[in-house]
Amino acid sequence: MEISQLVDYLRNYDGKPVRLMEVCGSHTHAISEHGIRELLSPKIELLSGPGCPVCVTPTAYIDRLIELSLEVDTTVVTFGDLLRVPGSKESLNEAKGRGASVIMVYSPMDVLKLARDNPLRKYVFAAVGFETTAPVYTLLLDRAIEEKLDNIRLLTALKTMPGAISYLCEKGANIDGFIAPGHVSAVTGAAYFVDLAEKYHIPFAVSGFSAKELVVAIFGLVKMIEKGEDKVANYYTSVVDLEKNEIVEAQFQKYYKKADVAWRGMGILPGTGLMLKEDYAHFDAGSAGLDVDNKKNIACRCGDILMGKAKPSDCPLFGKVCTPSSPQGACMVSQEGSCNNAFLS
């Protein structure tokens, strides 16, 4: 079928109402950017799930980063999107304004040069992310060990998707189908989601990020729902393999062990975190137990939004007190956050 026919079908769809969820921050951004919601029948609802790594990180993690950045011999190194995320009292950026040592980089590997050049200073990398970024930290630790750099630490808030999707299927907002996370699928392979599809009798569509790819994936999902199928369909074959990627699985196991960790708004989810193994504890900047989520603004509804139980416009602060220039919650900070995208679209 031509893409225009798929769009016509989705625009005029008049079957059973369906609720689809994307669990990838880049999909959240792409769906807003391409105006995909506006193409769909009111009977096809698109929800944004916990796919933005910054958005699911509890405030205690931000507080710990701030604490470290204020130690005299320590610098926190981070990607830019973490700088403005509110902790329980302030953000890293605000702490920087009162003397905290924080450096923004574009790659975790940049920390190697900093550590080499300043051996008496400790560099703590804010290791936030999903299956997509975990292999880069493996590479970083490989290099740190090889070069005998003993002044690099990770504060890990690494998470894996299946446990969170499982939680959404059991306690979420009656989701009928998932747009599988595109970047995660590229690393893990599409088969990573087969067990979930079968267990919860729910279809998954692996999608790319262009408007055309998203339309194809949404059409595929609606069709699978109509037929009562619980398959994983891979519509991103140029990048994603169907088979599970065992090499990545081995990379996870090299330095990390699974741990029960908190997701903002969802509580502690068993086995969804990746923490450093005991043998590598000397690289850990104190990552355990950062599960408390004391919101800076108690009216913030990020948790409900990440669960698909509320939309950004349901939050009383949206667009008033909370804007991208004055974010009250993590979902308004990142380009991948639901509130940020809803505000800018």
Ligand code: SF4
């Ligand atoms: Fe939180 Fe702001 Fe979104 Fe409201 S609009 S849920 S305060 S991030």
